[in-house]
Amino acid sequence: MDVRTGLFYLFSVVMLFAAFRVITARSPVYAALFLVLTFSQAAGVWLLLRAEFLAISLVLVYVGAVMVLFLFVVMMLDVNVDELRTGFWKHFPVAATIGALIALEMAAVLMGGFRPTEEPRALPGAAAAAQAGVQFSNTKELGRLLYTEYLFPLEVAAVLLLVAIVTAIALTLRHRKDTKAIDPALAVRVKASERLQIVKLPPARPAQPEAAPEGSKA
Template sequence: MDIRTGFFYLFSALLLFAAFRVITARNPVYAALFLVLAFFQASAIWLLLKAEFLAITLVLVYVGAVMVLFLFVVMMLDIDVDSLRAGFWKHFPIAATVGVLIALEMAAVLMGGFRMGEEPRAVPAAAQATGQAVAQYSNTKELGKLLYSQYLYPLEVAAVILLVAIIAAIALTLRKRKDSKYTDPSQQVRVHARDRLHVIKLPPTAAARVETKA
């Protein structure tokens, strides 16, 4: 076993441990931190697979943006952990069955293309024709070409789905609630003093009441 295979098993073991702690940690903040650790281990595995662009994107997008925002939300909200874990063991058999099926499907897909030894990286035909060296081959450039040529329509569909999700989130946030008071700023600008203030005339003096004891 070479050093690359050893690092693969190390990162994989840490990834599985962090993923297990995400669903078993009692504190939501700890669960989010273990999820950050899982993202870092997945990024390290992608680096071993020579997918540097995907590894850096995972760190920048998920760890640097999504998880930081998630941590802020979790720490600002008062989450009742006991109520969230109330139905855990009730739905555990179904969740465990689905998890095992997903793991078996992923194992069946990955084990077919898994190789213990290092395989030579494929070089584009254009690079072979021009005698371009493998060191000058950019997998990020080839990924961009493949993404915006062969997978252009799935990319556009994913962009539309994300746009719909953003619009739905904004609509749910800005909707009017019946139990909250709302003031129209335009009505405040057009208001007159006579609409808000009523002057009541009272006599300047009034006779004092004399209380008599029975």
């Protein structure tokens, strides 16, 4: 067994253990940390498959941004695990049925992928680079394909993400009524006579003279 095969088995075993601990850990913080470990091991497997762009994207996007955000949210919310576990066995049959269905679908897809089929189409520049002995860059070739052959799907995905971002901002935008913020438009349109208003109030009652202390001379 060579070094590459040993690293593949090492990354795979750690990834499977971490994925199992994600769903079995009692603390949400530990579950999020195990999910970070799962993503890092998956990035290592992709590096062995020479998919360095996917590996770096997984580390930067999921481990560096999404999971850190999830971890901070879980730690700040102080989730009560006992309340989350309430009614677990009540919904367990439905959850088990859905989980088994998803497992069967994944098994059908994976088993179909291991069957011998026709040779996959290589990237346009991979064969030529291999024959010429030139170093081939998967990232460069992926970028060329995205912005030439798959430009329209990429633009559609970008528009969908933009709509999702705007929608999320619109849903979370709330105007508080208890704030003392001033509308700049109303402040500009105000007149000079409206800035100060003198109100004449009647006096409350006349002041009573203070009583002289006992023992004092008149």
